[in-house]
Amino acid sequence: MHLTDCHNTEHFRKFAKQRLPSPIFHYIDGAADDEVTYRRNTEAFETCDLVPNVLAGVENIDMSTTVMGQKLELPLFLSPTALQRLFHHDGERAVGKAAEKFGTMFGISSLATVSIEEIGSMISTPKLFQLYVHKDKELTKSMIDRCKDANFEAMALTVDTIVGGNRERDLHTGLPLLQTHLRSLLVLLRTGVGSELFFPGQIRAFSTKGFRSRRDQYSPIGRRLFQHYAGSIYGLESG
Numbered sequence: 273m274h275l276t277d278c279h280n281t282e283h284f285r286k287f288a289k290q291r292l293p294s295p296i297f298h299y300i301d302g303a304a305d306d307e308v309t310y311r312r313n314t315e316a317f318e319t320c321d322l323v324p325n326v327l328a329g330v331e332n333i334d335m336s337t338t339v340m341g342q343k344l345e346l347p348l349f350l351s352p353t354a355l356q357r358l359f360h361h362d363g364e365r366a367v368g369k370a371a372e373k374f375g376t377m378f379g380i381s382s383l384a385t386v387s388i389e390e391i392g393s394m395i396s397t398p399k400l401f402q403l404y405v406h407k408d409k410e411l412t413k414s415m416i417d418r419c420k421d422a423n424f425e426a427m428a429l430t431v432d433t434i435v436g437g438n439r440e441r442d443l444h445t446g447l448p449l450l451q452t453h454l455r456s457l458l459v460l461l462r463t464g465v466g467s468e469l470f471f472p473g474q475i476r477a478f479s480t481k482g483f484r485s486r487r488d489q490y491s492p493i494g495r496r497l498f499q500h501y502a503g504s505i506y507g508l509e510s511g
């Protein structure tokens with residue numbers, strides 16, 4: 273199978289399965305326990321209909337929308353996923369460029385393998401940083417400061433990763449062992465972000481009070497509650 277044979281996400285999935293080391297493929301493809309929620313989410317997505325707007329003219333197609341105050345050319349954005357250079361040497365650089373090409377937002381994970389600064393200087397379209405609150409308050413603060421300095425427009429505060437999911441496929445492939453060595457692995461990948469982190473041991477229980485004071489401290493960052501995926505995330509929006 274070749275890249276030229278890939279015409280939809282299922283083809284890309286098969287291609288990835290063929291090319292990636294098994295622990296990496298299953299880390300991306302797998303989910304928690306019996307993967308019931310994963311299947312339900314996929315089925316729920318399949319029930320969405322696209323309603324065609326016929327005889328409306330096709331010269332100027334406008335699919336733009338506003339998400340967290342950011343104008344996007346597409347009604348989709350790229351949500352943060354960790355460790356992208358594990359599965360492609362360009363990782364976040366390529367994904368960020370793709371987001372820019374289509375005029376949509378790029379979400380960078382706290383566990384990214386490219387630095388906040390590099391992404392900030394590389395793409396001009398809206399950028400979202402996904403933040404874990406760490407035991408080390410200075411680490412959390414420095415990440416927020418770096419995002420502000422790198423002109424990130426939005427921040428998503430993750431509150432549902434106090435404990436990791438029971439990812440049975442990973443137990444099978446040995447990925448937890450890999451995670452144990454994540455820090456050195458990240459240093460190896462010469463990351464700008466994730467190398468500072470221990471995951472998930474240092475993520476501390478998130479307190480709403482702490483979040484409020486953080487928000488005030490970093491005013492004019494605004495706040496908007498939004499439901500992003502099967503877990504609650506508080507979105508912070510600049511301006």
Ligand SMILES: Cc1cc2nc3c(=O)[nH]c(=O)nc-3n(C[C@H](O)[C@H](O)[C@H](O)COP(=O)(O)O)c2cc1C
Nearest residue numbers: 299300301313351352353354381382383402430501
């Ligand atoms: C391999 C992988 C890694 C992910 N890493 C992160 C992460 O670091 N931070 C985060 O907030 N969400 C992460 N997510 C969740 C995604 O951002 C997204 O919300 C989730 O996959 C649901 O979207 P989907 O149904 O299109 O996959 C990850 C998802 C996957 C599949």
